[in-house]
Amino acid sequence: MAKRVREEEIFPRNPNKTYGLMELVKGSSPRVDRGPEDMVSAWPHLLIREALLFAATFLVILALSVWCVPPLEKQADATKPPNPAKAPWYFLGLQELVSYDAFWGGLGIPGLVIVGLMAIPYLDRHHSGIGRWFARSRTTAVTLFTVLFVIPTIVLIILGTYFRGPNWGFYPPWGMPVEPQ
Amino acid sequence: MSVQTTEPKAGPPDPKPGIGAWGKLSRAIYRQAPEVFDNLRQLPYNLYKSIYRTTAFPKTERERSEAFFNSFLLHIQPAKIEKHALRFNYTFGLGLISFYLFLLLTVSGILLMFFYVPSVEQAYNRMLDLRSSVSYGMILRGMHFWSANCMIGAVFFHMCRVFYTGAYKPPREFNWVIGVLLFVLTLVLGFTGYLLPWDQLAFWAITVGANIAGKADYVSDHLAMIPGVPNMHMGVMMKNALLGGDTVGQEALIRFYVLHVALLPSILFFLIVIHFWRIRKDGGISSPKESPE
Incomplete structure (x- = not known):
């Protein structure tokens, strides 16, 4: 057992000094060896980037809304179901899963995915590869996330959007049967 | 900048005092106060100083820091930032783009609310009005439509960025959880907004979506196999709660409308605020200095 270190032993009080020891803190500071040369003023370096990013975002959205007019079909009619009736594009992956199994596709798997996503930082706590894209020490985590989440999400949405026709049958986009109006 | 004060001179302030009523008035003011x-001359400066707690064009490092922590909108951000955090190809600005799109959605959404009526009889005609009789109506709807679709993409890719750079690791675990909630909320907001145009696309998409919620019956059906457990029909319950009936109709429209314009945006904004606050408390955005390779 180490003897408790008294304040005076580390920093003897000296009446000639105008400063003194305030507090002893355990642990290493995250700011250690982070010199001021790596820091810049947020004004103007951060602000100008944020302003430019806003301008770019706004212009892209404005251009899209001028040149790509959002669709508006005929008024809703409960007696005329389209074939196939499709969910919004971001739920077409779900709809694709539902076509295999109603419960597991629509609720079971999505629910597990959300819980799984939230669990990631509590399962993968190893302090390596932070702040780098695709760090080599994290190859396993990166591969699992890509194969289990990113690729299935994107592939299922593309499949449901472009490859599903009447009666949720599989058709290539160039051979999609046209619904008679 | 110091406030200039001049010693009041005796006599009228103007060497050539005005004549008539104006002259009398100004001399009377000068005698009393x-x-x-002087105050009038300094009005622009004092007006600025009363609104902003800092100078408009900070020059020294101290003024630049003060510009951040003396401003309500800027104090959310750090006054000093690591160079690495500014690199575009580290974040691609995806989180900020998501937030900007949320702002655009709020503004365009409030403007759309002036023209929209959540009624089965009127909703679709209001959409036609946007096209024909509202000035810039289609651009307004287009901004809302494209911001919404892009926001879903931006939030998804922001999540991928955070994963691939390991930015969810301690101490940022809980901010990742909030981020997942924000992702789900963004999807739900998109879904509730999808019904509002009340066209064929909207009606049948929501019908399909609500039927997916109805599949939760699977759980209660299996639970009911346990002796003594009643069948709760969870799916039917969820679908009815969402639509206010068996099919998509007026009740569903008003529910989706209230969720879309009031309840969900409020929750989303609250979570965004916590998300931003946690970024600061967890030591700014992630940096390679925090861990070895």
């Missing part, structure tokens, strides 16, 4: 004329 000689500093009024």
